[in-house]
Amino acid sequence: MRRLRHWGPGLLLLSxxxxxxxxxxxxxxxxxxxxxxxxxxxxLKSNGFVGLDNYKNxxxxxxxxxxVHSLRNLLIFTVVFLVGAMLFGLIWAxxxxxxxxxxxxxxxxxxxxxxxxxxxxxxxxxxxxxxVVGDGxxxxxxxxxxxxxxxxxxxxxxxxxxxxxxMAMPAIWQLSGYVMALFLxxxxxxxxxxxxxxxxxxxxxxxxxxxxxxxxxxPVALSALIILGHMSMKMFDLIMSVSGPQWxxxxxxxxxxxTLLTSDYAKxxxxxxxxxxxxxxxxxxxxxxxxxxxxxS
Amino acid sequence: MRFTRRAAVAVVGVxxxxxxxxxxxxxxxxxxxxxxxxxxxxxWWADGGExxxxxxxxxxxxxxxxxxxxxxxxxxxxxxxxxxxxxxSRLQQSDPPDTFQAHAGAELQDYIKAGxxxxxxxxxxxxxxxxxxxxxxxxxxxxxxxxxxxxxxxHRANVVWTNKKVVADAGITDDxxxxxxFIADLDKLKAKGIKTPLAVGKDWTMLMLLESxxxxxxxxxxxTGLWNGTTDWNGADVTKGINxxxxxxxxxxxxxxxxxxxxxxxxxxxxxxxxxxxxxxxAADMDAKKFADYGWFTFPGxxxxxxxxxxxxxxxxxxxxxxxxxxxxxxxxxxxxxxxFNTKKGSIPAxxxxxxADYPKYQQxxxxxxxxxxxxxxxxHGSGCSQGFQGxxxxxxxxxxxxxxxxxxxxxxxxxxxxxxxx
Numbered sequence: 001m002r003r004l005r006h007w008g009p010g011l012l013l014l015s016x017x018x019x020x021x022x023x024x025x026x027x028x029x030x031x032x033x034x035x036x037x038x039x040x041x042x043x044l045k046s047n048g049f050v051g052l053d054n055y056k057n058x059x060x061x062x063x064x065x066x067x068v069h070s071l072r073n074l075l076i077f078t079v080v081f082l083v084g085a086m087l088f089g090l091i092w093a094x095x096x097x098x099x100x101x102x103x104x105x106x107x108x109x110x111x112x113x114x115x116x117x118x119x120x121x122x123x124x125x126x127x128x129x130x131x132v133v134g135d136g137x138x139x140x141x142x143x144x145x146x147x148x149x150x151x152x153x154x155x156x157x158x159x160x161x162x163x164x165x166x167m168a169m170p171a172i173w174q175l176s177g178y179v180m181a182l183f184l185x186x187x188x189x190x191x192x193x194x195x196x197x198x199x200x201x202x203x204x205x206x207x208x209x210x211x212x213x214x215x216x217x218x219p220v221a222l223s224a225l226i227i228l229g230h231m232s233m234k235m236f237d238l239i240m241s242v243s244g245p246q247w248x249x250x251x252x253x254x255x256x257x258x259t260l261l262t263s264d265y266a267k268x269x270x271x272x273x274x275x276x277x278x279x280x281x282x283x284x285x286x287x288x289x290x291x292x293x294x295x296x297s
Numbered sequence: 298m299r300f301t302r303r304a305a306v307a308v309v310g311v312x313x314x315x316x317x318x319x320x321x322x323x324x325x326x327x328x329x330x331x332x333x334x335x336x337x338x339x340x341w342w343a344d345g346g347e348x349x350x351x352x353x354x355x356x357x358x359x360x361x362x363x364x365x366x367x368x369x370x371x372x373x374x375x376x377x378x379x380x381x382x383x384x385x386s387r388l389q390q391s392d393p394p395d396t397f398q399a400h401a402g403a404e405l406q407d408y409i410k411a412g413x414x415x416x417x418x419x420x421x422x423x424x425x426x427x428x429x430x431x432x433x434x435x436x437x438x439x440x441x442x443x444x445x446x447x448x449x450x451x452h453r454a455n456v457v458w459t460n461k462k463v464v465a466d467a468g469i470t471d472d473x474x475x476x477x478x479f480i481a482d483l484d485k486l487k488a489k490g491i492k493t494p495l496a497v498g499k500d501w502t503m504l505m506l507l508e509s510x511x512x513x514x515x516x517x518x519x520x521t522g523l524w525n526g527t528t529d530w531n532g533a534d535v536t537k538g539i540n541x542x543x544x545x546x547x548x549x550x551x552x553x554x555x556x557x558x559x560x561x562x563x564x565x566x567x568x569x570x571x572x573x574x575x576x577x578x579x580a581a582d583m584d585a586k587k588f589a590d591y592g593w594f595t596f597p598g599x600x601x602x603x604x605x606x607x608x609x610x611x612x613x614x615x616x617x618x619x620x621x622x623x624x625x626x627x628x629x630x631x632x633x634x635x636x637x638f639n640t641k642k643g644s645i646p647a648x649x650x651x652x653x654a655d656y657p658k659y660q661q662x663x664x665x666x667x668x669x670x671x672x673x674x675x676x677x678h679g680s681g682c683s684q685g686f687q688g689x690x691x692x693x694x695x696x697x698x699x700x701x702x703x704x705x706x707x708x709x710x711x712x713x714x715x716x717x718x719x720x
Binding site: 243 | 378381382385407410411492499500551552554555569683684685687688689691692693694695696698699700705709712713716
């Protein structure tokens with residue numbers, strides 16, 4: 001009885017969210033998994049078990065390797081997005097950390113894009129990344145033309161090979177500020193004594209950052225990478241509003257939507273599970289790592 | 298400690314209250330529906346000539362069905378892709394609108410197979426629609442002896458729209474009658490400085506263009522067979538068709554993947570392009586945009602084929618206001634309703650008893666053709682293909698837009714046909 005009083009209230013407090021999680025997250029994952037090994041390719045009920053056929057077909061038997069193509073698009077998008085956002089975020093944080101005038105003002109400016117939804121910024125970037133080159137150019141291409149930088153004009157996201165790199169630009173624009181905020185918090189968390197000690201030892205500014213400050217930012221950088229990485233893999237709204245669903249810019253999340261539209265539930269479920277596994281590959285080791293780090297400290 | 302425990306109880310209490318109130322409100326809304334006089338009409342007609350047509354139909358509905366209230370459930374988006382997504386999830390949740398728009402033909406079969414729409418055969422007799430529509434259309438609409446939808450209109454897909462001034466400036470006096478003369482005209486326009494004489498947009502508009510080329514190269518019967526599984530996609534004639542299509546693409550705007558059909562239409566209106574292949578809703582849209590200097594001709598080499606598509610309305614299973622929906626469907630099929638809708642939307646009535654004098658000149662020509670021409674279905678607009686087939690075809694055309702791989706497109710379409718056609 002006493003033990004119940006000990007953990008009872010806590011459990012009671014947690015139970016609503018536990019129940020909701022059990023049903024709406026884990027229950028639905030289980031349901032999706034079950035769907036992905038069935039043969040429900042139409043809206044008709046049919047619950048035949050087909051094992052891993054749906055997965056095999058995705059990788060080996062999809063028309064024009066559509067799924068592999070969407071994975072390749074996702075890879076390019078993710079790499080460019082991560083590198084770009086981390087780089088800009090770090091540079092901005094460094095500049096602000098070195099002490100600029102009106103720091104608060106710039107911090108706000110850099111952070112603001114994050115407040116905009118991907119859908120809203122996607123619509124604007126759709127116009128900015130107008131793929132017409134030469135006469136009748138619009139958006140950034142028109143800007144290049146008026147600056148006599150015509151050689152910089154390009155087809156943006158309609159480029160068949162590197163289009164997804166252009167697609168990552170709005171995402172970089174939106175989330176660099178967030179990475180900056182994370183790094184800035186990291187910088188501010190480093191005790192002043194360490195800097196003073198390094199200065200006493202005669203370390204140059206470069207050595208101070210290289211050997212004292214950056215090593216302490218590793219956990220921040222890792223968190224930023226994980227957060228951006230899992231956002232990137234689930235990217236849907238930005239692509240839908242910039243290009244709409246189409247072959248050129250298709251990523252797995254968009255493919256799921258397109259497949260659902262044609263009532264191919266089993267295939268959509270299989271893609272969703274592949275996507276879930278991809279994200280899990282990134283997230284789970286991170287969770288284990290942070291768990292261990294917390295226990296050790 | 299005591300405080301936190303009390304706070305904990307308070308939090309749980311509030312949560313329980315919220316949950317209870319949430320349940321309560323949803324009960325209320327679904328309970329109120331049964332005696333409703335509202336008819337929610339779900340369409341993708343949100344602007345342009347389509348919206349004007351819907352407004353005309355609503356006005357007629359107000360007259361014919363006093364006491365019923367029209368509720369607009371339109372979801373915007375090219376060719377209805379967005380609306381279909383919303384509809385699919387509502388049907389999944391057994392929360393159908395009172396009626397929804399669906400393309401007649403193969404696309405409707407998805408809903409029929411899923412048991413999501415009701416049989417309307419008896420109402421067809423009551424409303425006298427079996428004699429009002431041409432026998433060929435009734436035959437196309439009938440699935441296993443039952444009719445599930447009331448078509449509001451007939452559209453034609455294989456029409457080329459022109460900017461008369463641009464065409465005349467290039468010294469072109471006659472409409473091209475075959476592929477060779479069409480390409481000769483395109484060359485003339487190019488020589489006159491029109492860099493991209495043929496305007497085209499993203500995947501589904503390219504699919505329409507490919508279909509028209511295939512009608513020319515295969516003829517009406519073999520073309521129809523492509524969609525029901527009787528014509529082999531791997532044939533040499535299909536290869537020739539795709540090669541012709543590839544040639545035509547060299548005359549089109551390179552930013553096609555970024556354009557919807559209205560963006561491509563703007564290229565024609567602005568004189569940057571001379572031609573656009575598009576359905577005949579383009580006539581009403583150009584009229585609405587006050588662009589009068591347009592002409593049209595059947596896609597070169599299509600001869601007497603009428604590539605049709607129809608928007609139709611259905612009675613979903615589980616509709617809340619069945620009487621209201623039936624009154625809507627009756628209005629849609631009635632002579633007055635079809636006139637109110639089609640004169641504004643730029644389509645022609647499915648009824649054969651309509652008076653051509655009520656319609657603008659393009660429609661008068663189309664109404665005459667509808668009675669005598671050979672009908673073929675359209676994949677891009679669902680009269681020929683199920684949604685799965687359309688999705689695969691659009692994706693294949695999107696890929697072809699950049700990789701220009703003839704064999705790849707042919708193989709993709711052949712695979713899609715074996716997967717989706719005639720099942």
